[in-house]
Amino acid sequence: NAGVTQTPKFQVLKTGQSMTLQCAQDMNHEYMSWYRQDPGMGLRLIHYSVGAGITDQGEVPNGYNVSRSTTEDFPLRLLSAAPSQTSVYFCASSGTGRLDQYFGAGTRLSVL
Amino acid sequence: GQQLNQSPQSMFIQEGEDVSMNCTSSSIFNTWLWYKQDPGEGPVLLIALYKAGELTSNGRLTAQFGITRKDSFLNISASIPSDVGIYFCAGLNYGGSQGNLIFGKGTKLSVKP
Numbered sequence: 543n544a545g546v547t548q549t550p551k552f553q554v555l556k557t558g559q560s561m562t563l564q565c566a567q568d569m570n571h572e573y574m575s576w577y578r579q580d581p582g583m584g585l586r587l588i589h590y591s592v593g594a595g596i597t598d599q600g601e602v603p604n605g606y607n608v609s610r611s612t613t614e615d616f617p618l619r620l621l622s623a624a625p626s627q628t629s630v631y632f633c634a635s636s637g638t639g640r641l642d643q644y645f646g647a648g649t650r651l652s653v654l
Numbered sequence: 655g656q657q658l659n660q661s662p663q664s665m666f667i668q669e670g671e672d673v674s675m676n677c678t679s680s681s682i683f684n685t686w687l688w689y690k691q692d693p694g695e696g697p698v699l700l701i702a703l704y705k706a707g708e709l710t711s712n713g714r715l716t717a718q719f720g721i722t723r724k725d726s727f728l729n730i731s732a733s734i735p736s737d738v739g740i741y742f743c744a745g746l747n748y749g750g751s752q753g754n755l756i757f758g759k760g761t762k763l764s765v766k767p
Contacts, residue, residue, distance in 0.1 A: 546696075577757075584660075584742065584759035585697070632696050641685050641746055641755065645696030 548646035563618040565633030574616040578629040660758030676727040677743035685746040686726040
């Protein structure tokens with residue numbers, strides 16, 4: 543059972559570069575979300591989606607874009623990376639009406 | 655925005671000891687979740703609480719949803735080395751959607767064999 547799969551696991555970018563963090567789930571979950579985790583800050587919600595074609599902003603959306611063209615995939619795009627975006631990024635999903643989210647293993651991003 | 659105050663920030667205990675950690679908020683929540691994160695991994699759900707006063711166990715773990723709806727605690731009995739990790743509480747306020755799940759900053763647990 544794959545669950546929630548994130549790629550890549552590690553990434554180093556230069557300031558100004560763009561990239562897409564991939565997230566896929568095979569549980570037919572409607573709800574998907576992206577968090578960033580920084581030391582001493584816990585998990586902060588970036589963007590979330592309640593279904594294909596529907597996205598909304600979380601607590602810290604600036605500098606990130608998302609789209610949800612299929613139920614399975616929810617990519618996170620950094621258009622112009624900044625050192626402040628150095629963090630560990632987690633994707634999560636849950637079924638409709640359920641609050642227990644399943645998390646991926648994370649992507650560790652460094653922006654130099 | 656809303657915040658969850660999770661304490662303690664870190665704990666260093668001896669194997670076999672019991673552990674207690676809690677989360678408090680100035681706002682009412684109608685759902686509390688407790689997660690554990692192992693080093694290098696994503697958080698994994700331990701216990702979900704949906705009613706005020708609810709007491710739920712999962713093996714050596716016991717969590718309670720406070721009567722005031724503003725707090726929750728997690729107890730671990732007879733700790734073992736594999737309990738090491740970061741424990742997060744998360745809360746959802748009344749009427750909120752899944753996008754309104756708020757996480758505490760975590761309690762880092764270290765267990766000495």
